[in-house]
Amino acid sequence: MSKQINVALIGNPNTGKTSVFNALTGLNQKVGNYPGITVEKKEGLCKLHRGVKAHIIDLPGTYSLNASSLDENVVIELLLNKNDKDFPDVAVVVSDVENLKRNLLLFTQIKDLEIPVILAINMSDRMQRKGISLDIDYLEQHLETKIALISTRKNKGIQDLKQLISNYKELSIKPCLNASEIDIAYFNNLRKAFPNQLLYKLWLVITQDVNFGKTDRKTIDAVNNFKTKKPGDLKRLQQKETIKRYQFINNVLKKGQTIDLKNATDLRIKLDRILTHKVWGYAIFGIILLTIFQAIYDWSSVPMDFIDSSFASLSEWVKSVLPEGAFTNLLAEGIIAGIGGVVIFIPQIAFLFLFIAILEESGYMSRVVFLMDRVMRRFGLSGKSVVPLISGTACAIPAIMATRNIENWKERLITILVTPFTTCSARLPVYLIIIALVIPEGRFFGLSYQALTLMLLYLLGFLMAVFSAYLLNRILKIKSKSFFVVEMPSYKVPLFKNVALTVIEKTKTFVFEAGRIILAISIVLWVLASYGPGEQFNNAETIVRTEHTSLTEEALEDKIAAHKLEHSYIGIVGKAIEPAIKPLGYDWKIGIGVVTSFAAREVFVGTLATIYSVGSAGEDEDTIKSKMAAEVHSNGKKVFTLASGISLLLFYAFAMQCMSTLAIVKRETNSWKWPMIQLASMTVIAYVAALIAFQFIK
Amino acid sequence: MQTTLAHLKRGERGIIIDVSSYHIPLKLLEMGCLPGNNVELVQVAPFADPMYLNINGTHLAIRKETAIHIQIEITNE
Amino acid sequence: MNTTIQTILVIITVSLALVYLAKKFVLKPKKESNKSCGSSGCGCD
Numbered sequence: 001m002s003k004q005i006n007v008a009l010i011g012n013p014n015t016g017k018t019s020v021f022n023a024l025t026g027l028n029q030k031v032g033n034y035p036g037i038t039v040e041k042k043e044g045l046c047k048l049h050r051g052v053k054a055h056i057i058d059l060p061g062t063y064s065l066n067a068s069s070l071d072e073n074v075v076i077e078l079l080l081n082k083n084d085k086d087f088p089d090v091a092v093v094v095s096d097v098e099n100l101k102r103n104l105l106l107f108t109q110i111k112d113l114e115i116p117v118i119l120a121i122n123m124s125d126r127m128q129r130k131g132i133s134l135d136i137d138y139l140e141q142h143l144e145t146k147i148a149l150i151s152t153r154k155n156k157g158i159q160d161l162k163q164l165i166s167n168y169k170e171l172s173i174k175p176c177l178n179a180s181e182i183d184i185a186y187f188n189n190l191r192k193a194f195p196n197q198l199l200y201k202l203w204l205v206i207t208q209d210v211n212f213g214k215t216d217r218k219t220i221d222a223v224n225n226f227k228t229k230k231p232g233d234l235k236r237l238q239q240k241e242t243i244k245r246y247q248f249i250n251n252v253l254k255k256g257q258t259i260d261l262k263n264a265t266d267l268r269i270k271l272d273r274i275l276t277h278k279v280w281g282y283a284i285f286g287i288i289l290l291t292i293f294q295a296i297y298d299w300s301s302v303p304m305d306f307i308d309s310s311f312a313s314l315s316e317w318v319k320s321v322l323p324e325g326a327f328t329n330l331l332a333e334g335i336i337a338g339i340g341g342v343v344i345f346i347p348q349i350a351f352l353f354l355f356i357a358i359l360e361e362s363g364y365m366s367r368v369v370f371l372m373d374r375v376m377r378r379f380g381l382s383g384k385s386v387v388p389l390i391s392g393t394a395c396a397i398p399a400i401m402a403t404r405n406i407e408n409w410k411e412r413l414i415t416i417l418v419t420p421f422t423t424c425s426a427r428l429p430v431y432l433i434i435i436a437l438v439i440p441e442g443r444f445f446g447l448s449y450q451a452l453t454l455m456l457l458y459l460l461g462f463l464m465a466v467f468s469a470y471l472l473n474r475i476l477k478i479k480s481k482s483f484f485v486v487e488m489p490s491y492k493v494p495l496f497k498n499v500a501l502t503v504i505e506k507t508k509t510f511v512f513e514a515g516r517i518i519l520a521i522s523i524v525l526w527v528l529a530s531y532g533p534g535e536q537f538n539n540a541e542t543i544v545r546t547e548h549t550s551l552t553e554e555a556l557e558d559k560i561a562a563h564k565l566e567h568s569y570i571g572i573v574g575k576a577i578e579p580a581i582k583p584l585g586y587d588w589k590i591g592i593g594v595v596t597s598f599a600a601r602e603v604f605v606g607t608l609a610t611i612y613s614v615g616s617a618g619e620d621e622d623t624i625k626s627k628m629a630a631e632v633h634s635n636g637k638k639v640f641t642l643a644s645g646i647s648l649l650l651f652y653a654f655a656m657q658c659m660s661t662l663a664i665v666k667r668e669t670n671s672w673k674w675p676m677i678q679l680a681s682m683t684v685i686a687y688v689a690a691l692i693a694f695q696f697i698k
Numbered sequence: 699m700q701t702t703l704a705h706l707k708r709g710e711r712g713i714i715i716d717v718s719s720y721h722i723p724l725k726l727l728e729m730g731c732l733p734g735n736n737v738e739l740v741q742v743a744p745f746a747d748p749m750y751l752n753i754n755g756t757h758l759a760i761r762k763e764t765a766i767h768i769q770i771e772i773t774n775e
Numbered sequence: 776m777n778t779t780i781q782t783i784l785v786i787i788t789v790s791l792a793l794v795y796l797a798k799k800f801v802l803k804p805k806k807e808s809n810k811s812c813g814s815s816g817c818g819c820d
Contacts, residue, residue, distance in 0.1 A: 063725060063728045063729055064724075064725070064728040066724050066725070066728065068723060068724070068725045098755075099755065099756060101730070101754070101755060102728075102729060102730050102754075102755070102756055105728055232719075232720070235719045235720070235724070236719050238719075238724055239717070239719045239724070239727060242724070242727050242728055242732065243732055243733070246730075246732060268757070269740070272740065272741060272750070273741075276741045276743070276750060278743075278744055323777050323781075324777075325777055325778055325780075325781030325782075326778070326781045326782055326784075326785045327780070327781040327782075327784040327785050327788075328781065330784075330785050330788060330789075335788075366759075369759075370741075370743060370748055370750055370759045371743055373743065373747070373748050373759075373761070374743055374744060374745050374747045374748065383748070483723050483725075483726075483764065484748065484759075484760060484761045484764070485725065485726060485729070485758055485759070485760050485764075486748075486758060486759045487729075487756065487757065487758045488750060488757040488758055488759060489757070490757075516795070517796070517799065519792075520792040520793075520795045520796050521792075521796065523788060523789055523792040524789065524792055524793065524796070527785070527789050659800075662800075663799050663800065
């Protein structure tokens with residue numbers, strides 16, 4: 001007999017709520033979305049005692065039930081709706097020792113909803129360092145609750161919490177203060193008009209756009225023996241409510257908590273003095289960034305090579321083991337190659353998110369936001385745009401999802417629109433091969449031209465992002481209230497468990513969100529590249545054999561493959577767009593590569609391998625390079641020159657080819673308008689830039 | 699001396715006198731920015747924006763355009 | 776016999792891929808609030 005208790009974890013951000021969630025659920029957690037909105041839903045299962053399970057929802061962090069953003073709204077929607085299947089049997093308010101006063105605001109509000117509440121005070125290991133001591137019995141009595149003193153870092157208190165959850169029926173649901181005293185007459189009227197509803201619930205409905213059941217703001221307004229107040233009055237009343245709650249909290253804490261500053265050490269102040277310094281702050285941030293990028297670059301190459309060869313072998317093995325035929329080919333060349341194309345980026349992406357997670361867990365990221373906000377604002381962005389922009393160098397998809405914490409809608413939109421300009425991992429294979437092909441040897445102050453070009457491309461992506469943000473800021477006429485606040489938490493040593501779980505989750509997002517789309521497109525493209533209409537395609541083998549009588553069997557096979565590709569559906573598309581791309585220095589072969597890049601940019605290299613008859617030799621870089629270097633136009637001139645190379649680099653730098661990103665932008669902005677604008681403008685920019693480059697340099 | 703939070707200097711302390719409910723979002727009040735509470739400037743970014751403050755024990759950063767709507771009384775240097 | 780099975784499998788796979796892409800890209804999102812972000816009431820401001 002296994003019963004399930006619904007538990008909701010609520011609390012301020014930065015209280016270690018996530019750590020508590022992780023400690024309770026371990027790997028038994030899943031992340032999804034609340035239906036219809038772009039807010040993450042985190043839930044998990046926890047085994048309590050005697051076969052009883054707890055279904056735990058980790059609600060978005062919030063400072064109060066008065067929601068000021070979409071994710072805070074989720075909290076209040078759940079707590080007001082008794083019919084929701086996730087409506088909690090018991091709520092656990094997670095607070096941290098250092099900010100107990102502020103955390104209790106939310107606590108008193110939830111108490112007013114008459115939901116059983118447990119107060120979990122986390123980070124208890126810091127009490128001594130901060131000179132804080134608590135009278136738990138006193139607090140439990142005056143707050144009408146049960147308290148669990150927890151330290152997720154030292155693994156203490158979790159069992160107590162589980163015990164309290166199991167015994168949730170013993171919790172008192174008496175509110176701890178009478179908030180309606182802020183305007184006795186008004187609330188009496190409200191009570192008379194709706195005798196069957198919780199007073200505080202009604203108040204929440206009135207002050208916000210929240211509905212529960214059949215009572216919503218309109219119904220309340222419609223009851224004519226009850227006069228609602230004007231918005232200005234409501235706001236003043238809310239202010240009074242907040243003040244009153246804090247008065248109560250201050251009174252309780254006067255006896256329940258003692259802080260002896262003599263024993264307190266303040267690492268935060270000392271660190272902040274340097275880390276947010278006018279000069280050193282930025283210097284240190286710059287160094288950290290460079291270190292991160294260098295590390296990612298160095299560390300990922302080994303796993304990437306391994307993954308590359310593994311998938312190549314897998315593909316070969318499948319071909320040899322399964323009976324010959326169309327599906328086997330689809331499996332080996334379309335599906336496995338497609339999956340391989342996604343998996344190969346996991347090391348890079350995981351490492352980047354590892355670093356970002358460490359910076360966030362430690363508390364340093366807030367300082368970065370603080371340092372960068374003013375600068376970012378000149379370009380229509382927010383200090384909080386830093387994380388998405390940096391993440392974009394791994395993959396734009398989790399980066400765009402990371403914009404959810406930007407309060408100002410215009411700043412958030414602009415961040416979403418410009419993040420794809422930052423050089424994502426998928427562009428690298430293309431950059432590397434073109435650079436190797438057309439950039440001459442030589443050094444400039446110790447750095448090779450090739451390395452310099454790569455750095456320049458990264459810089460270019462970033463500058464373009466910032467510049468377009470500036471333009472968009474001018475052009476877009478969107479009114480939005482600018483309210484920026486970032487909490488500066490104490491510095492903490494990152495908890496390995498949290499960091500690991502974050503990295504796993506973000507990487508999963510990439511693999512599944514981007515991966516599925518890339519796989520689907522790879523399949524479709526494979527079909528378009530493997531089949532073609534008419535004579536030329538169907539009789540490819542005969543045609544090629546009669547034409548080239550003196551080649552080896554292997555070389556013939558490659559030639560046949562190339563011929564087939566040329567006359568496949570994709571080949572037809574490539575030829576069709578040739579007139580448009582000729583001014584950029586490309587021929588139809590490159591055209592095919594550009595088209596297939598719409599699945600995933602890195603497919604470009606593999607496609608070129610096939611087109612230039614490298615085929616069975618695999619993706620050996622040198623072979624591809626020498627073949628490409630030897631390619632000539634019909635007029636004898638080389639195809640890959642400095643001019644066409646740079647044109648190609650610029651095109652890839654600016655073009656919006658990633659279908660997966662478009663899908664995410666659509667989801668996060670809730671319409672097709674923005675991704676379409678993004679696609680159109682970025683394509684135009686890419687085209688024009690490539691055009692100018694080629695015409696200028698050739 | 700009464701002034702706005704935006705004019706607070708490094709290391710100065712003050713007490714909040716009035717918070718304009720029209721301009722200041724409720725969230726800030728709920729984080730502790732209430733009349734009667736202490737406020738101290740910890741650090742400023744270049745151009746004095748944003749401001750890194752210690753309000754009633756909560757460390758946070760807000761933009762100058764928000765701070766200007768909070769009336770304070772400076773208590774000591 | 777083998778070729779037929781293979782062809783059928785290919786057709787099934789490709790159809791699945793196309794349906795998936797259609798769902799992601801072509802169909803209107805079935806959201807409770809169809810307000811595009813930017814107008815009031817979506818909670819973002």
